[in-house]
Amino acid sequence: MIDPVALFLMLLTASTPILFAALGELVAERAGVLNLGVEGMMITGALAGFAAAYHSGNPVLGFAAAALAGALIALPFAVLTQFLLSNQVASGLALTLFGLGLAALFGKPMEGVKAPTMAPGPLGLHWIVWLGLLMVPLIWWFLNRSRAGLILRGVGENHDAAHALGYDVRRVRIAAIAFGGAMAGIGGAFISVATVLQWTEGMTAGAGWIALAIVVFSNWTAPGVLAGAWLFGGVTVLQLRLQAAGVRVPVQLLSMAPYLATIVVLVAISARQKFSRRAGSTAPGSLGQDFHALR
Amino acid sequence: MIRLVPRTDTPALLQGSTPVLAVLATMLAGGLLFAIMGYDPVTAIRTIFWDPLFGPAASYSRPQLLVKAAPLILIASGLAVGFRAGIWNIGAEGQYIIGAICGAAVALAAYPAPEMWIFPAMVIAGAAGGWAWGMIPALLRNWFGASEILVSLMLVYVAQRIAAWMAFGPMKNPEGFGMPGSRNLQQYPAAANPELIVGTGAHWGVVAAVLAVLATWFLMSRHIRGFHIRAAGTAPRAARFAGVKPETLVAFCLGLSGALAGMAGLFEVAGPAGQITDKIGVGYGFTAIIVAFLGRLHPLGILLAGLLLALTYIGGELAQLTLNLPGATVQVFQGMLLFFLLGFDLLTRYRITRRIAA
């Protein structure tokens, strides 16, 4: 019999990378930016974090480097979408492809070495897991109670109105993109520095895309993101347990579970937003649209 | 102070020249990257862009150009139609894999029958498989409003795992000494997709790619369906006013691009790749996105862009062999290329004017 508490603790760990990435994307999307580059920023963070942790011997420095690298790699996307007014979908894809390539290129020398470990926090969980859980109420408070969060939501809801009131739409969005990059970077580094303890090419394996789906699932709220991340953590843990228990289903088919679950959940939540008059989608009004003001 | 003024029309010269600018900028930035990594930038660039065509080993690498370009062009032609309509199929890689599996399934089921119908049936099965895989995100979007971007992408991961399962399970070669992977279709004449003209690399996939370019060109510029697709992409409400049903368009675009990607997968598995393995997806489905944009979503542009990106693949392999450059260099190159391309696109949509700050 599996201890449900132990299972829940595993779930917390399994959901952490996606939680970070999705919280970052949540903030970016609430500012009106659809960044499909999450996967690219995560893998960059995974590599940068791993390399920094390995060379310094200090995992904390690794996470700091991952946050920085995630924010930096998001800069070309910010320039493209905010200054050069490029299509956000295409630019986000470019960021993902570029990030995956760059990480593969610079990751070669990192293959085969092991990351340093750090002492676990309370309940034997990694400190970053706790940090992720702390970020949920923090981001909720920021979005719903702080002045800066109000401005950010305003920019995402109606950029023309925000501009007419004198807010600097671009600056708010660039900050949100950088924050999203930093969070995705930490999420990626959690995989390489805290769980796998190794660098392998493409190790984020679609977590960034799942994070994007979770933001839709969450209906653009921080507690919703947590629920979504836990759901996927749960599916992943369950799938791993079934593999370990030697269920007579091919491993390859079991490992599809998180992706299929993403699709199922995406469909369910989209249908709810589409058919239920009351629920309605609370997607930010200006999400994915270019902003250009004549002066 | 620099200002952007929206253009009301774009000179054709500019339309065509921004991709060239983007390629040049990528070479410059790539050279810089090589220099940082400690390689001679000039040699590296020459090895990637020049040697595959005119270098000492060109007789080997030149045919590879068509082999690599065919799937890229085939997939990108379909994707571009959807992108024009604002329908983002980014799961072509998955449709490619499923097409390969479905096509191979026909061959493996018929083995060792020698009949003529087998290869055509494989092509149809490949296209049907890709079409069906593409219709999943289409129907989920139409029925439930689920984002086709995320669903089609998730299905790539699912398809990859199906391929692995096939290679290790149902499709494993019974005479393969326990090695994963299916029978090699190249050694099964009725199912093989051979080189049609020796020394050119041209197989049936190349023929299909050329036909796809011609067909999508006709669709987009001569047929009212293409007109509706273009209208829906830039002004969806106007398209609906004209009588376009968005649902029909979503199904058409995802189905078409899925079928073409599936066909590309089939030609690959029956030809250059030869067998179903867990690594049947080599990223053509993602690179084709870059090809589509680099070709400005125009069929002829896609033809050229497909050849260019095929060149970077071959050049990358060559550089890996001769200069010991890491294989991922090509991926970085392709990512950079898309970045620069999107950046230079600004020139086609806006005029840059200078103004003295008041």
Place this chain on the structure above:
Amino acid sequence: MTEGAVLRAEGIGKSYPGVRANDDVSFAVAPGEIHALLGENGAGKSTLVKMIYGLVRPDDGRMLLNGRPHQPADPRAARAAGVAMVFQHFSLFDALTVAENIALGMENPPPRRALSARIAQVSQDFGLPLNPDRRVVTLSAGERQRVEIIRCLLQNPRLLIMDEPTSVLTPQEAELLFATLRKLAAQRTAILYISHKLEEIRSHCDRATILRHGRVVDSCDPRAHSARDLAAMMVGGDMRPIDRSGRQAGEVLLQVKGLSQPAPTADATALKSVALTLRAGEILGIGGVAGNGQDELLAALSGEIRNAPGTILLEGADLSRLGPEARRAAGLLAAPEDRLGHAAVPDFSLTDNTLLTAGARKGLVRKGLIDRPAARAFAQDVIRAFDVRTPGPETAAKALSGGNLQKFVIGREVMQAPRVLVVNQPTWGVDAGAAAAVRQSLLDLARAGAGVIVISQDLDELLELSDRFCALNEGRLSAPLPTQGLTLDQIGLMLGGAHGMEVAHL
């Protein structure tokens, strides 16, 4: 009096590429004065007030606010200097609450509770009831405007700018708005009031500055002039009178019966058993405040939204289940309100834009294949017949001025000889010359025996064109009344009176 002016503009000029939006504009607004800025669409009113509010920087000239130089770098600086503005297209955030919207418009908003209390206070003082916790998306147009006004009032502005505030209000709601403005003026606030509605300005404004082609052409006391005089100053010359002669109602062409349809999106309006009958040679006017189902009614008639069987009959044939193309083939044509993006594709050439609706009736598309020379020839015909000013049929739609594109869009439908044509806001944002041309073409179409439905928010236009008038209110269509002898008060009541203002009369 001008010595103590709140705002004084001296020789203001502003150019955009190809346009001189403002040229040597000078005027002054006194404290407690309701000052009208009068002009046609495109006369430069909006550019001028955007400069006062810091959204645009003038190229030449200078402004003084209370005697001090006024050159705001952005709207925040303008607000700090005491300028507030209520926009024509509201600058509100739908998903946010009233209180949040107001907080975004303030420099240093008080904490949430204190802010709610102040909102309640101001809304009581000025008779503008509002619940601070409601989300803006649930508010009517009039209520939204109250949010904007309260947002301005909380800053105690010295100058309040209002950009076409009554275009979304019923006549009764407009009266209440003016009562609020009077109270404000009595407290020595200067009000700059932008409009092209002459009667409104004559009855409520103390002074009027009239703009034409970006220049000040006159400044006067509007109460001392007739609406006709003001129109002449605004347009520069007399208007050609509209020819309504020679029309006769014939047989029934279009019948709509029990047309109900749920709202397609959250912020749209449901149609509730709409019924109407249209005869040959007749123009039916449908009035209503924006957002009461105009777009939805047009979409239901054009076929963009399909309907229940038996609800839409054209000459006896049931078109309810058919899409736009089949309806056009049958003779039911439409021209939606939004020119750029709905009636026309902005990035496409005029030639390509003919293919949007005229493919079947003009034989521009056969068996799915596009006949481009034929499309170009048809575009040429429309350009010639409707005097569309453009370099040629290959020019992109977005490069045309609003009036010229509107002439093209209406012309494209009229020249397909429809049996019934439905238009929504046919002259919105169009200069007077083009508006007259469009209206005349609709009258001519009716004279030739077609039926025409004009959906509009411009009551003057409806009274000028239509034989019968009905009102659209929350998706319900009133019974039609003959236009002859209809008073503005009656119309106002048909349009639904003043929504939600009852509380204000406590």
